[in-house]
Amino acid sequence: MARQIYSIVIPIYNEEENITEMYRRLSSVMDRLDGEAELILIDDGSRDRSLNMIRELHHHDSRVHYLSFARNFGHQIAVTAGLNFVQGKVAVVMDADLQDPPELIFDMIGKWRQGYQVVYAQRLSRKKEGWFKRFTAYAFYRIFRRLADVDIPSDTGDFCLMDRQVVDVLNTMPERNRYIRGLRAWVGFRQTAIHFERDPRFAGEVKYTFGKSWALAVDGIISLSKVPLRVATYLGLLSAAIAILMIFLVLYWRFFDPASPLIGYSLITIAVFFIGSVQLVSIGILGEYIGRIYEEVKGRPIYTLKETGGVIKSSEIKY
Ligand code: UDP
Ligand code: MG
Numbered sequence: 001m002a003r004q005i006y007s008i009v010i011p012i013y014n015e016e017e018n019i020t021e022m023y024r025r026l027s028s029v030m031d032r033l034d035g036e037a038e039l040i041l042i043d044d045g046s047r048d049r050s051l052n053m054i055r056e057l058h059h060h061d062s063r064v065h066y067l068s069f070a071r072n073f074g075h076q077i078a079v080t081a082g083l084n085f086v087q088g089k090v091a092v093v094m095d096a097d098l099q100d101p102p103e104l105i106f107d108m109i110g111k112w113r114q115g116y117q118v119v120y121a122q123r124l125s126r127k128k129e130g131w132f133k134r135f136t137a138y139a140f141y142r143i144f145r146r147l148a149d150v151d152i153p154s155d156t157g158d159f160c161l162m163d164r165q166v167v168d169v170l171n172t173m174p175e176r177n178r179y180i181r182g183l184r185a186w187v188g189f190r191q192t193a194i195h196f197e198r199d200p201r202f203a204g205e206v207k208y209t210f211g212k213s214w215a216l217a218v219d220g221i222i223s224l225s226k227v228p229l230r231v232a233t234y235l236g237l238l239s240a241a242i243a244i245l246m247i248f249l250v251l252y253w254r255f256f257d258p259a260s261p262l263i264g265y266s267l268i269t270i271a272v273f274f275i276g277s278v279q280l281v282s283i284g285i286l287g288e289y290i291g292r293i294y295e296e297v298k299g300r301p302i303y304t305l306k307e308t309g310g311v312i313k314s315s316e317i318k319y
Contacts (some may be wrong), residue, residue: 005035007088011078017203043071065310098202108161117163232282
């Protein structure tokens, strides 16, 4: 079998309105590439016609391969699965909704030819997104960079090109809590950015609800940082300091201002609530880590496949 040089990985969840246009733009890009290309589509348990459309593409274009999950596992897991089956020397990860312009692949390949092993796309602005999304994204990246062990460039998503060597490393990382852009930064290698304006979605609704984005943000921080565990200790120290302060306050009132209305139940109530909440927050933070340890220890497969077309496990491909 001919060895593909370029592999393009696209996770798909209920994208029936986008698949045709996505394929049209991508196949024209693939035609113009200076080597062979394959398109790996991962159906993340779609409930609309997406899988049928993917099967049809696979039948009429031999460059299109696909995986289909037995249920919805989420975007990051879908990308992980795609990378497990990449045959090319280079893998490009992008979304199905054409927010990531396929034509940028040429620039990415140009950087790769210069010797970069990871080329990630960085958004110039989020003009076309609402203020809430813009604000939360801004805040998240700033907080993240303070907490995480690795430096993740801000305003980057999963749209990127990775050399085979990087993909192989990612594929050997066993963790199921996968925050791809974090792992991608963690592995190292020669990395560079290219800048672009992110287009609005071509059609259909955003699949990342606020809940999913929140979960992704928490996963990202927990998987790359132990700082929150320390925060629990700091909160404990803070509450101890406040308790000591209150002892002195009470002594002061006792001797100099016995009529102060602050002595008594209100003070006790505040103290009880304060210590209670510090403890609950700390247990919550611990729980986030322990829950993930539990997930890892169970050692279940990261995803379950119900159907595939034309794919080979990338560990079986030798260059
Ligand atoms: N997606 C997925 N599984 C999910 C949610 C999303 O595979 O559970 C895919 C989706 O089809 C799209 C990409 O992930 O190709 C990004 O999703 P979306 O456009 O909704 O997110 P955003 O553009 O806000 O990052
Ligand atoms: Mg999108």
